[in-house]
Amino acid sequence: xxxxxxxxxxxxxxxxxxTTGAIVILFSLILAVFASWxxxxxxxxxxxxSTRLMPPGTEGHILGTDQQxxxxxxxxxxxxxxxxxxxxxxxxxxAIISVVLGVIAGYYQGFIGNLxxxxxxxxxxxxxxxxxxxxxxxxxxxxxNVIIAMVIVRIPYMTRVVYTDTLQESQKEYVxxxxxxxxxxxxxxxxxxxxxxxxxxxVYSTTLAGVxxxxxxxxxxxxxxxxxxxxxxxxxxxxxxxxxxxxxxFVTFIPGIAILILSFSFSMIGDGLRxxxxxxxxxxxxxxxxxxxxxxxxxx
Amino acid sequence: MNVQSALNTESLLKVEGLSTxxxxxxxxxxxxxxxxxxxxxxxxxAIVGESGSGKSMMINxxxxxxxxxxxxxxxxxxxxxxxxxxxxxxxKMQEIRGKKISLVAQNAMTSLDPSYRVGKQIVExxxxxxxxxxxxxxxxxxxxxxxxxxxxxxxxxxxxxxxxSGGLRQRVxxxxxxxxxxxxxIADEPTSAxxxxxxxxxxxxxxxxxxxxxxxxxxxxHDFGVVARIAEKVAVMYAGQIVEKGETxxxxxxxxxxxxxxxxxxxPNLDWVFDKGAGKKPLWQIKGEPPNLMNLSQGCRFFxxxxxxxxxxxSTNPLLKTVKPYRNEHSVRCVLIGxxxx
Amino acid sequence: MLRYVLSRILSTIPVLFGVTIVVFLLIQLIPGDPAKxxxxxxxxxxxxxELRNNMGLNEPLIVQYGxxxxxxxxxxxxxxxxxxxxxxxxxxxxxxxxxILTVASMLIxxxxxxxxxxxxxxxxxxxxxxxxxxxxxxxxxxxxxxxALMLMWLFSIKLNIFPVSGMYNMRNPGGFMDLLHHIxxxxxxxxxxxxxxxxRLTRSTVIDILQKDYVNYFHSFGLSKSKINIVHxxxxxxxxxxxxxxxxxxYIMGGAxxxxxxxxxxxxxxxxxxxxxxxxxxxxxxxxxxIALTFVVVNLVVDLLNVWLSPRLQxxxxxx
Numbered sequence: 025x026x027x028x029x030x031x032x033x034x035x036x037x038x039x040x041x042x043t044t045g046a047i048v049i050l051f052s053l054i055l056a057v058f059a060s061w062x063x064x065x066x067x068x069x070x071x072x073x074s075t076r077l078m079p080p081g082t083e084g085h086i087l088g089t090d091q092q093x094x095x096x097x098x099x100x101x102x103x104x105x106x107x108x109x110x111x112x113x114x115x116x117x118x119a120i121i122s123v124v125l126g127v128i129a130g131y132y133q134g135f136i137g138n139l140x141x142x143x144x145x146x147x148x149x150x151x152x153x154x155x156x157x158x159x160x161x162x163x164x165x166x167x168x169n170v171i172i173a174m175v176i177v178r179i180p181y182m183t184r185v186v187y188t189d190t191l192q193e194s195q196k197e198y199v200x201x202x203x204x205x206x207x208x209x210x211x212x213x214x215x216x217x218x219x220x221x222x223x224x225x226x227v228y229s230t231t232l233a234g235v236x237x238x239x240x241x242x243x244x245x246x247x248x249x250x251x252x253x254x255x256x257x258x259x260x261x262x263x264x265x266x267x268x269x270x271x272x273x274f275v276t277f278i279p280g281i282a283i284l285i286l287s288f289s290f291s292m293i294g295d296g297l298r299x300x301x302x303x304x305x306x307x308x309x310x311x312x313x314x315x316x317x318x319x320x321x322x323x324x
Numbered sequence: 325m326n327v328q329s330a331l332n333t334e335s336l337l338k339v340e341g342l343s344t345x346x347x348x349x350x351x352x353x354x355x356x357x358x359x360x361x362x363x364x365x366x367x368x369x370a371i372v373g374e375s376g377s378g379k380s381m382m383i384n385x386x387x388x389x390x391x392x393x394x395x396x397x398x399x400x401x402x403x404x405x406x407x408x409x410x411x412x413x414x415x416k417m418q419e420i421r422g423k424k425i426s427l428v429a430q431n432a433m434t435s436l437d438p439s440y441r442v443g444k445q446i447v448e449x450x451x452x453x454x455x456x457x458x459x460x461x462x463x464x465x466x467x468x469x470x471x472x473x474x475x476x477x478x479x480x481x482x483x484x485x486x487x488x489s490g491g492l493r494q495r496v497x498x499x500x501x502x503x504x505x506x507x508x509x510i511a512d513e514p515t516s517a518x519x520x521x522x523x524x525x526x527x528x529x530x531x532x533x534x535x536x537x538x539x540x541x542x543x544x545x546h547d548f549g550v551v552a553r554i555a556e557k558v559a560v561m562y563a564g565q566i567v568e569k570g571e572t573x574x575x576x577x578x579x580x581x582x583x584x585x586x587x588x589x590x591x592p593n594l595d596w597v598f599d600k601g602a603g604k605k606p607l608w609q610i611k612g613e614p615p616n617l618m619n620l621s622q623g624c625r626f627f628x629x630x631x632x633x634x635x636x637x638x639s640t641n642p643l644l645k646t647v648k649p650y651r652n653e654h655s656v657r658c659v660l661i662g663x664x665x666x
Numbered sequence: 667m668l669r670y671v672l673s674r675i676l677s678t679i680p681v682l683f684g685v686t687i688v689v690f691l692l693i694q695l696i697p698g699d700p701a702k703x704x705x706x707x708x709x710x711x712x713x714x715x716e717l718r719n720n721m722g723l724n725e726p727l728i729v730q731y732g733x734x735x736x737x738x739x740x741x742x743x744x745x746x747x748x749x750x751x752x753x754x755x756x757x758x759x760x761x762x763x764x765x766i767l768t769v770a771s772m773l774i775x776x777x778x779x780x781x782x783x784x785x786x787x788x789x790x791x792x793x794x795x796x797x798x799x800x801x802x803x804x805x806x807x808x809x810x811x812x813x814a815l816m817l818m819w820l821f822s823i824k825l826n827i828f829p830v831s832g833m834y835n836m837r838n839p840g841g842f843m844d845l846l847h848h849i850x851x852x853x854x855x856x857x858x859x860x861x862x863x864x865x866r867l868t869r870s871t872v873i874d875i876l877q878k879d880y881v882n883y884f885h886s887f888g889l890s891k892s893k894i895n896i897v898h899x900x901x902x903x904x905x906x907x908x909x910x911x912x913x914x915x916x917y918i919m920g921g922a923x924x925x926x927x928x929x930x931x932x933x934x935x936x937x938x939x940x941x942x943x944x945x946x947x948x949x950x951x952x953x954x955x956x957i958a959l960t961f962v963v964v965n966l967v968v969d970l971l972n973v974w975l976s977p978r979l980q981x982x983x984x985x986x
Binding site: 145146147153162248291 | 680682684687688697803806809816819916917921924941942947
Binding site for chain 3: 435448487
């Protein structure tokens with residue numbers, strides 16, 4: 025078991041993109057936690073001596089100032105907080121709920137399984153972003169409501185992943201054996217099956233966290249989520265639209281890049297984890313090995 | 325001195341001193357070395373060897389199907405009716421593929437496109453490679469299917485690959501290989517994926533084709549039973565080299581190379597099953613693994629696994645030598661045989 | 667086959683039913699009393715009670731749902747809180763406009779995505795492959811609203827090639843070419859993410875198919891490479907590509923909302939945005955419902971298309 029973990033760690037670390045992604049996330053976590061110390065200015069107040077729309081590169085304001093004259097760098101640093109919270113927390117909550125639903129549905133199948141999965145099917149009929157917008161809009165603005173909306177929207181996808189894996193695992197010998205030994209259903213489900221289902225859920229959750237950053241940014245772009253003057257990347261982009269029309273693109277451009285970097289990092293970690301946790305994918309990931317496999321095909 | 329008669333004396337396929345090198349991430353690999361063989365018109369020849377011995381590389385070399393990304397270099401000659409394949413260029417090569425030499429794929433299950441009816445796939449080849457019209461092609465395909473011993477060619481023509489049994493699919497693939505009346509078909513382990521009873525039927529089919537159409541057949545196999553049943557000549561390959569070559573009867577009844585001897589000893593017979601007495605010997609096995617072509621040491625490639633190996637085998641590279649020069653050629657790559665080294 | 671099509675169509679009914687339940691329940695999430703919020707904070711309790719009775723809010727939930735559903739089946743989506751007009755009249759023309767944008771975006775992402783993915787697969791390892799797949803990798807992580815704003819800045823404001831907003835020229839609306847001129851930017855903005863996804867999937871699918879035995883086998887007959895690529899490789903890559911494209915319709919419909927907001931495209935997304943900012947709950951409800959219903963139909967079509975394209979699937983259906 026430990027060697028397996030070691031191997032996975034090694035495989036992950038040998039993936040440059042994934043490691044870079046992990047470093048970026050770690051770095052943004054530090055930014056978020058220590059924002060008040062790191063940020064050069066108060067993000068919500070116009071600093072003394074600043075004027076509005078100072079271009080990036082201006083002394084004292086590396087990323088410039090926004091339409092009100094607030095320091096963009098400071099706002100980007102503080103924006104890391106809401107972005108990380110709204111990406112990670114809903115995914116974790118949704119993952120926990122999905123594990124319960126998915127494992128139960130996959131293990132029992134039959135009526136319970138059908139009931140759970142058919143209910144999930146209904147949610148697949150809604151484009152995720154729109155359902156999230158509708159829920160968040162009806163619940164009213166605020167970070168908490170966005171998190172609730174994202175949890176609801178993510179559950180069907182994650183449940184489906186857990187469900188298909190559990191279904192496969194349930195048919196394996198070790199489950200039959202456990203049943204024959206008279207081990208209880210709950211123990212089989214959550215002590216025997218769950219550990220085998222978890223890796224793919226972790227991979228999927230990481231990728232989803234990246235997607236969620238973009239979705240949440242979209243929600244705050246249309247005015248849901250954190251309310252002003254709290255710094256938030258989606259809202260920064262949206263507020264920048266007016267001055268964008270006058271030609272000042274950087275006010276919108278910079279928070280967008282921040283969203284892109286964070287989201288991209290999560291999806292790179294997701295890819296890296298997938299390769300690291302799956303021995304087959306691991307060998308496939310290495311182009312080198314791929315070629316030699318092709319070669320052996322030709323020889324054989 | 326007339327050209328026509330000169331052409332007629334040419335062998336159908338003549339491989340001379342062929343070596344094939346491919347690129348791998350670990351470096352250049354010589355997968356075929358100094359291969360010589362000749363197939364005359366209407367002949368059935370077999371190539372025998374374990375997987376990895378270079379049998380498939382042989383097909384890819386003859387049909388020039390190795391992708392550029394993989395191929396390092398060829399050396400030697402491959403001639404089809406006197407034309408050197410390395411000199412004629414890709415356009416002419418395309419003419420030879422399918423029309424002069426065609427392939428019967430190893431695995432009929434995966435070698436037919438699952439999205440099209442099998443008849444359409446045969447017709448597709450005819451339409452592109454021959455001047456037939458659609459109707460003519462369809463009629464010819466139906467005829468071919470019938471000649472393959474298929475009872476209901478119309479139904480099979482309209483079927484998708486997944487709807488057919490393994491034996492039927494193999495017959496379809498054989499029909500496909502005959503679509504453009506080739507002079508030579510190379511059959512790559514055509515029976516290894518089939519049930520034993522079907523195997524025999526398919527082998528008989530090859531013999532029928534050979535007799536009816538006069539098509540030469542190069543049969544790639546690992547099974548001496550297949551060789552004994554249909555081939556007139558056989559070449560045994562080991563680690564990219566031909567180690568023994570000759571008339572089938574000569575090679576089977578008088579195997580000379582230790583590897584060939586071992587291969588033939590490996591065939592279980594019923595005596596072994598029923599002889600329950602004390603004299604029961606374990607089945608013959610060839611110990612060890614084929615050598616890694618990446619780091620070959622000097623000497624015979626079979627040295628490590630050979631049951632008669634001597635010191636000289638480790639130091640001398642054996643050459644293919646004729647052991648039976650009269651009437652039918654029979655040659656062997658072994659320093660211990662033929663006395664040439666004494 | 668016809669039986670399968672019918673049964674597949676019938677099988678969407680429970681989903682459609684479920685969709686209406688979810689949409690109905692959405693409105694129950696509104697914090698507080700809707701009657702109070704309509705009448706305002708200083709309404710008398712009697713007035714609120716009367717409105718509650720009129721709105722049917724005192725009935726059991728199931729009765730309320732039944733009433734709502736029967737209205738729905740008659741094409742009545744309720745009244746907008748803000749516009750005080752029947753929602754259906756407001757949304758239907760917008761629905762058509764959104765459909766135009768969605769179709770245009772789908773055309774862009776499917777054609778360009780497949781072309782990019784195909785070339786990358788055929789020229790695997792080349793500079794083109796590496797460059798386009800690198801861009802696709804990043805493109806899949808970009809927020810639609812940001813792409814829209816950046817496209818607008820570059821092509822409308824800096825280069826002045828395409829209009830900043832709207833669907834037709836305000837002063838001089840002129841037919842199809844005018845529409846085309848206005849749709850380019852919103853359609854591309856909506857399509858980018860899906861384009862990246864489709865390109866990556868196409869590439870991996872085609873690479874996979876290129877290694878199939880049957881492709882090599884057809885090569886051994888000396889058939890022309892381009893013909894094999896079209897007839898066999900593309901044909902067999904089609905099902906997964908269609909599948910992912912079908913899934914992308916959902917992303918496109920979601921992403922269209924942002925393009926519509928940025929470019930003032932008079933579609934459902936923009937109406938939803940206005941409804942969200944003005945707490946017009948019935949309009950939010952109706953908009954979501956319309957989009958979900960469309961998505962269910964699209965999924966149905968994609969499923970049937972896949973069966974039609976796969977002889978093997980057809981046989982397994984017949985066997986059932």
